[in-house]
Amino acid sequence: MAENTDIAKLxxxxxxxxxxxxxxxxxxxxxxxxxxxxxxxxxxxxxGFTSTAACDSTITFIDGDKGxxxxxxYPIDQLAGKSHYLEVCYLLLYGELPSAEKLEExxxxxxxxxxxxxxxxxxxxxxxxxxxxxxTMVGVVGAMSAFYHDSTDINDxxxxxxxxxxxxxxMPTVAAMAYKYSIGQPFVYPxxxxxxxxNFLHMCFAVPAQEYNVNPIxxxxxxxxxxxxxxxxxxxxxxxxxxxxxxxxxxxxxxxAGIACxxxxxxxxxxxxxxxxxxxxxxxxxxPEFIARAKDKNDSYRLMGFxxxxxxxxxPRATVMKESADEVLDxxxxxxxxxxxxxxxxEKQALADxxxxxxxxxxxxxxxxxxILEAMGFxxxxxxxxxxxxxxxxxxxxxxxxxxxxxLKIGRPRQLYLGEMQRDYxxxxxx
Numbered sequence: 001m002a003e004n005t006d007i008a009k010l011x012x013x014x015x016x017x018x019x020x021x022x023x024x025x026x027x028x029x030x031x032x033x034x035x036x037x038x039x040x041x042x043x044x045x046x047x048g049f050t051s052t053a054a055c056d057s058t059i060t061f062i063d064g065d066k067g068x069x070x071x072x073x074y075p076i077d078q079l080a081g082k083s084h085y086l087e088v089c090y091l092l093l094y095g096e097l098p099s100a101e102k103l104e105e106x107x108x109x110x111x112x113x114x115x116x117x118x119x120x121x122x123x124x125x126x127x128x129x130x131x132x133x134x135x136t137m138v139g140v141v142g143a144m145s146a147f148y149h150d151s152t153d154i155n156d157x158x159x160x161x162x163x164x165x166x167x168x169x170x171m172p173t174v175a176a177m178a179y180k181y182s183i184g185q186p187f188v189y190p191x192x193x194x195x196x197x198x199n200f201l202h203m204c205f206a207v208p209a210q211e212y213n214v215n216p217i218x219x220x221x222x223x224x225x226x227x228x229x230x231x232x233x234x235x236x237x238x239x240x241x242x243x244x245x246x247x248x249x250x251x252x253x254x255x256x257a258g259i260a261c262x263x264x265x266x267x268x269x270x271x272x273x274x275x276x277x278x279x280x281x282x283x284x285x286x287x288p289e290f291i292a293r294a295k296d297k298n299d300s301y302r303l304m305g306f307x308x309x310x311x312x313x314x315x316p317r318a319t320v321m322k323e324s325a326d327e328v329l330d331x332x333x334x335x336x337x338x339x340x341x342x343x344x345x346x347e348k349q350a351l352a353d354x355x356x357x358x359x360x361x362x363x364x365x366x367x368x369x370x371x372i373l374e375a376m377g378f379x380x381x382x383x384x385x386x387x388x389x390x391x392x393x394x395x396x397x398x399x400x401x402x403x404x405x406x407x408l409k410i411g412r413p414r415q416l417y418l419g420e421m422q423r424d425y426x427x428x429x430x431x
């Protein structure tokens with residue numbers, strides 16, 4: 001916990017209460033209200049908890065006004081440009097960048113745990129053929145606790161470590177199998193000779209009938225998507241994982257809860273919504289019409305993939321993602337894909353329009369990641385499962401940090417009750 005640097009005074013009904021103020025290493029000061037209910041018999045009211053710090057953390061820092069995203073102090077653009085996903089996983093989990101020897105050991109550990117229990121294949125076949133891949137992932141990841149009993153004891157540090165490696169290693173396999181099942185193709189087993197991102201692409205797009213070689217440009221773009229989505233502080237799904245974990249739930253149940261929360265269109269579905277918008281626009285010549293609608297204050301329409309709830313300046317992840325988008329589009333070509341043509345022209349026109357610059361509505365990470373995944377050949381139904389795959393390490397890092405926190409308590413938000421007070425039951429014949 002950060003040190004007390006000041007005292008805030010709250011005066012209520014003639015009484016004054018001293019509230020400690022904690023100063024973080026970054027971000028605004030935090031008023032500690034933990035004892036307020038006991039002392040003054042009042043709660044605070046904060047729908048969505050947007051002004052409430054529910055924990056202290058050393059993992060990720062965001063300054064939305066300045067467009068800053070740091071993982072353990074390292075800027076996201078440096079990590080995405082110079083590092084790779086599994087190294088970022090190590091950083092998030094253990095707090096420091098690994099030595100070459102430690103990284104090789106960690107990568108080997110993950111690579112050798114990518115297969116899932118063979119009986120778990122039956123879980124996939126229990127879903128309807130047209131099941132959304134996210135529904136499948138929620139069920140299958142939750143069911144992992146039925147197969148890996150030796151890593152569900154959260155009080156055993158070794159079991160927590162085993163569960164961590166298993167979830168990071170097996171999530172690409174689960175996501176790829178969910179995809180294969182949804183399109184009626186046979187499952188493709190993981191390969192230990194491929195890196196993390198290339199292995200995922202191979203499991204998604206290889207078929208038994210012919211050889212499939214992963215293009216290194218696509219593998220690098222996929223790795224960047226994973227890296228840029230690895231963690232994002234106390235967002236809805238991460239908070240869900242922490243809340244589930246606070247009850248003592250096993251790690252697989254906690255991550256399944258996070259996946260379920262991420263499935264919500266207001267959270268993990270932004271890049272899918274962006275692609276659906278591009279399909280709605282349809283052709284390049286209709287772009288001015290939609291830009292005009294977005295600028296019309298009397299029209300509720302807005303462009304998806306522009307601006308961000310947290311980043312009020314620019315999304316630092318978007319710059320790196322744009323580089324990958326340009327590389328992938330150059331490789332795959334956009335001449336025969338009207339959606340990608342619309343995306344490139346929309347980006348160009350929006351960036352040149354003073355309205356979007358003044359309101360700081362720049363293309364965000366979801367705009368570019370959707371373009372990349374579309375170009376690679378993924379259907380929009382797979383966008384959120386890929387997000388879940390990438391975010392697993394963030395969830396696990398936050399889960400592990402919370403379990404080591406001596407201040408851990410089961411989550412129990414309070415409420416502002418506005419319903420009826422006590423009433424006597426009336427027999428049905430008298431109503």
